[in-house]
Amino acid sequence: MESEKNWYVIHTYSGYENKVKANLERKVHSMGMEDEIFRIVVPMEDEVEMKDGKKKITKKKVFPGYVLVEMIVNDKSWYVVRNTPGVTGFVGSGTKPIPLTDAEVKNILKSMGIEELKPKLNIEVAQVIRITSGAFENWTAKVLEIYHDRSKLKVLVDMFGRETPVELDFSQVEKV
Numbered sequence: 001m002e003s004e005k006n007w008y009v010i011h012t013y014s015g016y017e018n019k020v021k022a023n024l025e026r027k028v029h030s031m032g033m034e035d036e037i038f039r040i041v042v043p044m045e046d047e048v049e050m051k052d053g054k055k056k057i058t059k060k061k062v063f064p065g066y067v068l069v070e071m072i073v074n075d076k077s078w079y080v081v082r083n084t085p086g087v088t089g090f091v092g093s094g095t096k097p098i099p100l101t102d103a104e105v106k107n108i109l110k111s112m113g114i115e116e117l118k119p120k121l122n123i124e125v126a127q128v129i130r131i132t133s134g135a136f137e138n139w140t141a142k143v144l145e146i147y148h149d150r151s152k153l154k155v156l157v158d159m160f161g162r163e164t165p166v167e168l169d170f171s172q173v174e175k176v
Contacts, residue, residue: 006099
């Protein structure tokens with residue numbers, strides 16, 4: 001049941017979000033599950049209040065009663081999260097949690113000022129890929145170099161019988 005790393009939403013008792021985050025982080029560390037459960041986030045945003053004529057900035061929970069967890073769902077990791085005190089369950093149908101889309105996660109983390117997610121890419125140098133957007137949409141190309149730090153790659157596109165190097169974002173390509 002091994003799957004890839006995704007963000008999931010867990011439902012908690014209202015007001016226990018930070019306690020759940022702390023308990024889960026402790027559990028992950030004590031059980032050595034850092035390679036299955038990665039980040040735990042309580043989405044917060046700054047709220048500006050006027051009190052006695054002064055601006056007061058307070059942190060407010062964006063989704064009260066919910067905590068985001070970046071993890072690989074398998075029987076063990078599901079059990080650890082599910083049985084953390086304060087957790088009432090995963091958001092999803094029945095026992096199968098439904099991951100958030102990359103766009104949803106990006107928006108939530110961006111609103112919190114957290115570094116944008118780096119797209120995951122399981123592509124290697126010399127592999128053939130398909131370009132999914134931009135000027136060379138639907139073309140195939142061979143990977144020349146991968147720049148993980150910038151989430152870009154250099155590929156060779158066969159144009160008029162000549163290979164031409166083109167730099168693309170990870171989001172513009174897919175495996176063939």
